[in-house]
Amino acid sequence: MEKIKSPVGRVFIHVVLISFAIYSLMPFFWTTLQSFKNLKDANSRTPKIFFTPTWENYQELWLRSMPENGAAIAYFLLLAVVILICLLLFAEYIPIRNGVVYAVVAVAFVVLLWGIPRLVDTSKFYDYFINTIIVTVGTVVVSISIGCLAGYSLARYAGLAAVFILIAALGFRALPRLAFILPYYWIGSATNLLDTHLLVILTLVAVNQPFTIWMLRSFFMEIPKELEQAAMVDGCNRLTAFTRVIMPIMWPGIISTALFTLLLAYNEFLLVRLLAQTNWTLPVAISRFTGGEDPRHLTLAAASAVSATIPIIVVILFFQKNLVKGLAAGAVKG
């Protein structure tokens, strides 16, 4: 549509947009402030916008006891993380193959995560954070691997069986989760798998599979058939044509789908809450901070909420384009 030109109109547009932005941002703004306050400031009846910030809530959340050389360790960890993120951002400009750089960074992150509890005395919250990473990565890897195969075949096979599977998947996606989770609980207790990462990952994969195959299928549809037909004429079979010709150009679509799967797994509350009694992920751990009479809950809840949000914001910043593309093109949501 053509733009409104009158100054009054322009001002009106921005006033509405800014009001909506305030509505969107207010909870983030306030909670971040609360998380840096000491207990007295946070519980003050007249809200304090200006105060002396403190790290004590984050310390209490993540650490069981404060190490003597705490500041030095904190700076070292911060430096390590910044270096790794820079490596990721500037991988293209390093004269080594991108894949190698990514692999090195991934290994370094794992070593770092493994090393932290050995350097400092971390609390339970750190364990929940690690659980979340294991569950999220596991779900994304399994879900995308089997989803790619299915999505590709659904995009290429014209038979009625493909249509039937797609429609059945669409139906299953819309059903309330508890109808699956309660039987999972029964299966879990019969097979002694309750409270294991394996059960949580497998069930999350299954619950998200309909969404994954629909989205991947729509990306595979965009790739012309002639491409793999040419490869098959040149001596590839269906599988090698798929792995060598189709997969390399599918990366943007795979990243978009993986991003949504990652969000779904990272956000899942109900399933983990019912299937894991001790091996919680972050949403379940954080839900424990709501309510209760303990005044510390207020600031700890704020610190935990901010802590759980930062990793997601970092991931989204990296893959912003894929997120918007997935939202606009895929027209699907968890």
Add this chain to the structure above:
Amino acid sequence: MNRSTFFRFAAPSIIMMTLLMVIPLLMAIWLGMQFMTYTNINEPQFVGFQNYIDVLQDSRFWQSFGFTALYMVVVVPAQLIIGFTIALLLDQVSGFTRGIYLAIFLLPFIIVPIVGTLMFKQLFEPSGLITYLYQTILNTKFRFNEVSVKVLILINGIWYVTPFAIVTYFAGIQTLSQDLLEASSIDGANRWYKIRHIVLPHVQSLTIFILLISIMDAYRIFDNVFVLSELNPIYKADTIMTYNFQTAVTVQRLGKANAMAVLTVIGIMVVLIPNLIQSYKEQVEER
């Protein structure tokens, strides 16, 4: 691609969905016919349709059904109207400013629902920012009670789902035919006329799409109710899902909870099946 190759490629996914979606759903029907708690989970006692009858005669179930319906009736239209308005306004700004607005508007959508609601709730705690403003402006104390908790759940619901409508509508508006808009300008159409007769018909399929997704999401709303009401019965703010959860976890009647889950599945089928038949026809045509 022939039939056998298709099944070989799709097998892992089909097996996964059969084992962990089709079979559990059938199991839920059977588990709903047992008297089962956490203590006798391995030797449940068969009671036939008693659990299903219990659920249908349970006044709290119908109460939670009522609140879920209210949530749907308020949040879904609000999401459509606000989403469309903001998308139209967003179309009026361009470049860097637009990117900033879009990034801010997307935040509530990206964040973990539990965490987002918890952040939202912090504003309304006794020491919260809104609590303070409410008291200064209206000169009455803000309290969590039946009405305020329900209103908060609705406002929070709109906060959480609107970004999805904004982005979808915004993407739709970008694909408008410029020729059509110019032609209508030459014919002397004003802005309202264009919005009503060109933009709205253009995004109609998106409206139906958002409508379906958000009806289904509203039907299974759980996370934000869990945080805001803390499942406290004095607020009478249970939704179908939170009441179902309580039946399984707090009351520990697993059989009845399964029966309730099956009944909610049957309930959503009313909306779902006509839509599935429609998509089936479309897919067969597209083939």
